[in-house]
Every structure is written in structure tokens, then in C-alpha cells.
Amino acid sequence: MKAIKSDIFKKIMKFTKPYQWRFNGVIIWAVSLSIFAALRPYLLKKTVDSYIEPKDSQGLLLYIVIMGVVLLLEVASQFYFVYWANWLGQDIVKDIRVKLFNHLSSFRMKYFDNAPVGQLVTRSVYDIESIAKIFSQGLFMIISDLMKMVVVLIFMFFMNWKLTLIVLAAMPILLYATSVFQKKMKVAFEEVRTQISNMNTFVQERVTGMKIVQLFSREDIEYEKFKEINKKHNDAWLKNVLYNSIFFPIADIVSSLTLGFIVWYGGMSILNGDNITTFGDLFAYTMLISMLFNPLRQIADKFNEMQMGMVSANRVFEILESDELVQDTGKREAPKFKGSIEFKDVHFGYLEKEEVLKGVSLSVNAGETIAIVGATGAGKSTIINLLNRFYEINSGEISIDGINIDEFRLASLRTQIAVVLQDVFLFADTILNNITLNNPDITREDVVNAAKKIGIHQFIMNLPNGYDYNVKERGVMLSSGQRQLIAFLRAYVSNPSILILDEATSSIDSYSEELIQNATETITQGRTSIVIAHRLATVVNADKIIVMDKGLVVEQGTHRELLSLPDGFYRNLYQSQFLAVAEE
Known part of the structure; x- marks a missing residue:
């Protein structure tokens, strides 16, 4: 399965080549966002330890201004990162959609004899929109979150390696929960896509053939069929909701318990005069733990978006790579025929x-x-x-x-x-x-x-x-x-x-x-x-x-x-x- 996903990902990435400068730009904005985001807690630590405790008002004002500038830079990086990622995703989707439509219009009639219209509409509209989320909600968000986690860990080790080790001790639990969640969600998303396709096909056929439905008084029968299809669709989504409902509370509990232990441990060390930590560290770590654990939780969520996009991309590429094209190998331009x-x-x-x-x-x-x-x-x-x-x-x-x-x-x-x-x-x-x-x-x-x-x-x-x-x-x-x-x-x-x-x-x-x-x-x-x-x-x-x-x-x-x-x-x-x- 991993080989298949890797193959699909490579196919998608080929569509980024015309927009390489924008792709690189998104990565640059992601790096900038990670640095500025992690810099704020560090500046807060310096402010508390160097200016609030010593009661240095001039230094405090200077660091407040610096934190304001960093915040503005973080906001600007966030804006351009999100805008460019969505812009790139929509342009790629535009190219894929045009290629898909051109491909469909070149198919043999035999293909349309066997392919339900509703299914083709789902592939051409809904599935392609999901591909856009690979870039706007999936790939780049994951890259950004991973970069933020790496930069945050660097700052945490630089500030207080002992507290950082305590934080890292809780990470395996969250990583394991994330891994299980991803596997379950992949199966759930594939089932959701299947049920959406079935529903679109059913509705398209019944709306198109509504005259037949009414002429033969099939309303009640078709109503019961639709209820059954709709229930399968609903059940597929409920399974999706269930996995989310289990995972995110677990992630929140792990994050909260870790933060609580850090506050307790750090607070006790300050009260005992052990010099293991400072008030600035405690202030900074309340932000850094959230910045470290939330991206990991969001990565699982964004991975779901990417997984959904990959499933959709697989279905779209099945059409794009179909060999049902009419073999247009002729070289002659047909003249005005005599007509024999x-x-x-x-x-x-x-x-x-x-x-x-x-x-x-x-x-x-x-x-x-x-x-x-x-x-x-x-x-x-x-x-x-x-x-x-x-x-x-x-x-x-x-x-x-x-x-x-x-x-x-x-x-x-x-x-x-x-x-x-x-x-x-x-x-x-x-x-x-x-x-x-x-x-x-x-x-x-x-x-x-x-x-x-x-x-x-x-x-x-x-x-x-x-x-x-x-x-x-x-x-x-x-x-x-x-x-x-x-x-x-x-x-x-x-x-x-x-x-x-x-x-x-x-x-x-x-x-x-x-x-x-x-x-x-x-x-x-x-x-x-x-x-x-x-x-x-x-x-x-x-x-x-x-x-x-x-x-x-x-x-x-x-x-x-x-x-x-x-x-x-x-x-x-x-x-x-x-x-x-x-x-x-």
C-alpha cells in the first residue's frame, strides 16, 4: 500500500512543475512561520527572567516591542503561507480537471457504456476538489507543523534540557495514538468515498429518469432504496466521527497532563531553590508544550485530509491512465468526401x-x-x-x-x-x-x-x-x-x-x-x-x-x-x- 501511495504522490507532484517557484515559496513561508512562532515563547522567557523579575521597565518595553514585531512577522508568514498553499492547490486542480475532461471526451463509447455517469461526475468534481486539499490542508500543513515541532524542540533544549526530556517522555504515547488513528481513518475515508460515489450515481440516475419513476409509481420503492444508500453513507461518516472523537480527547489529555507535570515539577524546583528552572521557563513552556503537541495532533488531522486527497487522486488517475481512448493514429486530413x-x-x-x-x-x-x-x-x-x-x-x-x-x-x-x-x-x-x-x-x-x-x-x-x-x-x-x-x-x-x-x-x-x-x-x-x-x-x-x-x-x-x-x-x-x- 505504501508503494502505491508513493506512486500516486509522485504523479501528483508532477503537476507542481509549472509552479515550482510558488512551491518553493510556500516552503520558505513555512520555515519563516516556524521560526517566528517558536521565537515568541523564548522572548517571553527572556522578558520574565531578565526584565520583569529585576523590575527593569525600559528593557521590558523594548522586549514588548520586539515581541510585537515578531508577532506581526508571524502573522504575515501565516497569511502568505496559507494563501500560496491554497493558490497552488487550486491551480494544480485546475490543470488536472482540464486534463481529465479532455481525457473523458476522447474515450471510446464502450467506456461510457460501463461507467455510471454519477460516478464520473464524482471523480470530475468532488474527488478533484479533494486533491486540492493535499496542498492546502495536507502536505504543506504537515511540513509546516513538522518544522514548527523541530524548531520548538531546538528552542526547548536550548532553554532547559531537563524539562524538555520530561516533555519528550510523553511523546511515544501520542505518537502511538496518532499511528493507530491514521490507519483507522484511511479505511474510514475510503468507505466514505465509495458511499459518496454510490449516492451520486443513484441520485443522478433517478433524477434523470424521474418520469419513469413516476409513471410506474416507483416513488416508495426508490425512497426505500435511497434510505438504505443514505444510511450506508451516514454510517461511513459516523465511523469517521467516532475515530476523531476518540483520538482528539486522548491527545488533549496527554498534552494537559504533560503541562501539569511540568508546572508541578518546575514550581517545586523553584520553591526548593534547585535552580533547575526559572519563572520564565514555566511561562515559555506553557506555550511551547502546546506548540509541540498541537501540531502533532493537527498532523494526524491534516494527514486525514491528505489521505482523503490521495484516495481521490488514485480514483482520478485510474481514469487518466485508462487505455479506453479512441486510437486516433490516422495521419490524413479527411477531405470533402465524394461519399462512397x-x-x-x-x-x-x-x-x-x-x-x-x-x-x-x-x-x-x-x-x-x-x-x-x-x-x-x-x-x-x-x-x-x-x-x-x-x-x-x-x-x-x-x-x-x-x-x-x-x-x-x-x-x-x-x-x-x-x-x-x-x-x-x-x-x-x-x-x-x-x-x-x-x-x-x-x-x-x-x-x-x-x-x-x-x-x-x-x-x-x-x-x-x-x-x-x-x-x-x-x-x-x-x-x-x-x-x-x-x-x-x-x-x-x-x-x-x-x-x-x-x-x-x-x-x-x-x-x-x-x-x-x-x-x-x-x-x-x-x-x-x-x-x-x-x-x-x-x-x-x-x-x-x-x-x-x-x-x-x-x-x-x-x-x-x-x-x-x-x-x-x-x-x-x-x-x-x-x-x-x-x-x-
Whole structure:
């Protein structure tokens, strides 16, 4: 475990390199703080022994001024130490958070298929904030406290080594208690992090799926589940509180007993005239014991903060070091495609040894509109995912204009392919920004002109604030059909070489369908279009229909050609499903 922690710590420290001067500055302020803090009790001793007992008022005033200056220097060192430590921590967290987000956006879709969203949010927000505490509340505070203890011990031995030995005799008890406390707290913190992650995942999923929860009257069941998760979270924190409640009173008792013994022993020596100590020593040691024992107690507390940060850092680095990145090894910049597409014996499965595509071969000529039909699970949407390289194929080859898509840079490939999904995702932003996706190359004028061309400008202008209408989270302010229209416009303004409609007209009203049919005719002109079909009209008008079943292409041809096949798959599908849709 120590090796793992050391490895994590080294990874974190790499992020301090751009801020090395500030890192060194924090150490310097920590040293200054330790010296000035330990100097005050020594000056108090000198004041009592040299000026208060001899009743030297002028010397007393001088030392009071000196102590005031030292106090001001200590306050200034404390301020800059705390400010710079937090400043450094926040800058490091900023860099890690940016790197993590960039890393997440480069992952294969397979990673998101298996990773709960709530867990990823916890890693990206809560865990990263805990990393900041490694610097602001952990590492530098521990360094500062250790330095203060060392400097205090030096002053104590310099002032009265006999009293110092008495103080050191109590240290093993506190050190042992601190060691046990640290081990217990590490386990407790890991459990707290696990329960926080579980709670975030549960809440995120239920809030997102609240409509399902209410439609199926699952409120009471989900309430009981949440109570159970919340109790586990509460129990984890209570264990944390219990360990703190035991340790800190023990530390206070040890400190108080040591101070009491010093006062008794020193006082008796003064009364007996042994010259072992002075009144100044007793005054100074009441402060020095606190300055020696409190940092040790705080080190345990700060160690907990650091431990929490290390646990969080471990989870963040697990994501940063994941090998789930899309392999963007292509060197070619994708040009404006003519649009011919070919799949050659493509095999693929989302899970190992469970193939979804079992040797698919198909070709699409440039400028053609093809429809892909088949039962649910036949592999239709998988073809679209592979064409965009959301997943890597197991074997075979996919090419566009005769060039393997692996040879293209990923971003340039996807720029030439626009997809309109059945389940349209809109951000909590304006319609304009949801269409342009903040692409500076697409102006408002471009969007308005495109909307007019495909016939949906008036629909947008009828909304409050028109193109500046905020659709809220996931586009809840719009109907399914309206969201589809926005998705069509978003695809159109990107001016793709290849257009993909993934059952884009499957759940909309008749008015929106009419607008989408008109839009489809416009945006498919002059470019290759692939339609995963649901509505009959789209299938009939396609240049070619590809029929899939159980991961294989079973038939290809025009609507008329496929209907002429006796007992053909498409013919049966048409009669059982599409004909029923047409008669509605």
C-alpha cells in the first residue's frame, strides 16, 4: 500500500512543475512561520527572567516591542503561507480537471457504456476538489507543523534540557495514538468515498429518469432504496466521527497532563531553590508544550485530509491512465468526401465473444440515399457507430472513397459525417448555440439561411426569443418533433459529406413529420445519406435498401426489387410492419 501511495504522490507532484517557484515559496513561508512562532515563547522567557523579575521597565518595553514585531512577522508568514498553499492547490486542480475532461471526451463509447455517469461526475468534481486539499490542508500543513515541532524542540533544549526530556517522555504515547488513528481513518475515508460515489450515481440516475419513476409509481420503492444508500453513507461518516472523537480527547489529555507535570515539577524546583528552572521557563513552556503537541495532533488531522486527497487522486488517475481512448493514429486530413462507403467482412461485438456484426459487407455509392432496415438488434445502429469510429471493429475494413477510415484523423473524419439520432440531446442553452455547438465558423446568418432553406425558420421564430430561446436541460422546453427539427438543422449547417438519419422520424407528430420530410429532401441532395428506416416513405424513396437480420446483410435492392422476392425478408417485414404504418 505504501508503494502505491508513493506512486500516486509522485504523479501528483508532477503537476507542481509549472509552479515550482510558488512551491518553493510556500516552503520558505513555512520555515519563516516556524521560526517566528517558536521565537515568541523564548522572548517571553527572556522578558520574565531578565526584565520583569529585576523590575527593569525600559528593557521590558523594548522586549514588548520586539515581541510585537515578531508577532506581526508571524502573522504575515501565516497569511502568505496559507494563501500560496491554497493558490497552488487550486491551480494544480485546475490543470488536472482540464486534463481529465479532455481525457473523458476522447474515450471510446464502450467506456461510457460501463461507467455510471454519477460516478464520473464524482471523480470530475468532488474527488478533484479533494486533491486540492493535499496542498492546502495536507502536505504543506504537515511540513509546516513538522518544522514548527523541530524548531520548538531546538528552542526547548536550548532553554532547559531537563524539562524538555520530561516533555519528550510523553511523546511515544501520542505518537502511538496518532499511528493507530491514521490507519483507522484511511479505511474510514475510503468507505466514505465509495458511499459518496454510490449516492451520486443513484441520485443522478433517478433524477434523470424521474418520469419513469413516476409513471410506474416507483416513488416508495426508490425512497426505500435511497434510505438504505443514505444510511450506508451516514454510517461511513459516523465511523469517521467516532475515530476523531476518540483520538482528539486522548491527545488533549496527554498534552494537559504533560503541562501539569511540568508546572508541578518546575514550581517545586523553584520553591526548593534547585535552580533547575526559572519563572520564565514555566511561562515559555506553557506555550511551547502546546506548540509541540498541537501540531502533532493537527498532523494526524491534516494527514486525514491528505489521505482523503490521495484516495481521490488514485480514483482520478485510474481514469487518466485508462487505455479506453479512441486510437486516433490516422495521419490524413479527411477531405470533402465524394461519399462512397464500403464495409468489407466487418466483424464486431460490444462484448467479447458476442458478435453483433458477423461479417457484414455492403457498399454505398457516392450521392446515394440508402435505407437500412431490420428487426431490433439486427445491427443497424451498430453500422453507424462503427462508421463514426465510436467503437473499433474486431476485423474487416471500413473505407470511404476507397481509403480505410483508420487512416483519417478522427476529428476530421467526424467533421464530414453528420448524424441525426432518434433521441436528440440538447444542452441547456439557446437554440442557436445548440445548432452551432459554439462553432465560431458558423454564424447566426448561416443558421437563419439554412433554416429557411429546409423550411423550419418560421417554427423557430414562433418560439419566445426565437433563436435565443433557452431550451433548458436536455431540451425539455421542446417537443420530440421540435427537438428533431433542431437536430436536422444542426446537421445541415455543418455541411457534411455524409448524412446519417438514425430512426430520426420515429416518434414525432404529423406536422413535424411533414417539416422533416421536406427538410430531408433538401439536406440529402448532393450527399451520401444513410437512413435507419422506421417510416415507410423514407424506405420507398431510397436508392437502395439494405436488409439486416442477426448481424448479417440478408437482402439488398430497391423497394420494388425486394418486394418481388417471394417469401423475402423485406417483403415479410413490409407486409407485417410497414404496411400497417401506411394504413394508419
